[in-house]
Amino acid sequence: GQQLNQSPQSMFIQEGEDVSMNCTSSSIFNTWLWYKQDPGEGPVLLIALYKAGELTSNGRLTAQFGITRKDSFLNISASIPSDVGIYFCQGGSEKLVFGKGTKLTVNP
């Protein structure tokens, strides 16, 4: 079945640093979406990408849909403490597949 490899599994950074995480797959997806989950809550949609090569920003967040349609990355610039949480990628095609998440810890 379709699987997503999301990396890194966890990150520990200082406030103000930039963050980069990515998802890769052996399968092609039509859409890539990025979510953030705070502890004890449901994920919240951050960015949705619909076209290969697309680069989209949402505030300090930037995500790109890989040109091969098999990968995507999410960057967070100038991290702040409230960026703490787990970030999930999701590939969309006839199946919706989630990555295993990247746990981000930001030290003030």
Place this chain on the structure above:
Amino acid sequence: GAVVSQHPSWVICKSGTSVKIECRSLDFQATTMFWYRQFPKQSLMLMATSNEGSKATYEQGVEKDKFLINHASLTLSTLTVTSAHPEDSSFYICSASSSGTFPPYEQYFGPGTRLTVT
């Protein structure tokens, strides 16, 4: 917009009893709702996909007789955990989509329900 609610937010029940969890899309019509289970420090595991008015499609390994899903309207889906056992204790999250497994695939998640079976 795109708000999804879940009720209850947490529930404690005794082994052998059944528990119903509600998922509502408050400001849009959800043709498709998804039910997920999440164990601590793990990713979301899709349990089933339900389309309004149809039987739910369960993922491999999920017991359909144990996890009953009803999607009776475009704004409400319910998950009933029947004859609950301690191993069913988990965080259950629903999501709603107006496009389902068709583009643009965006899902809006509820806040989750923490189930503890004693």
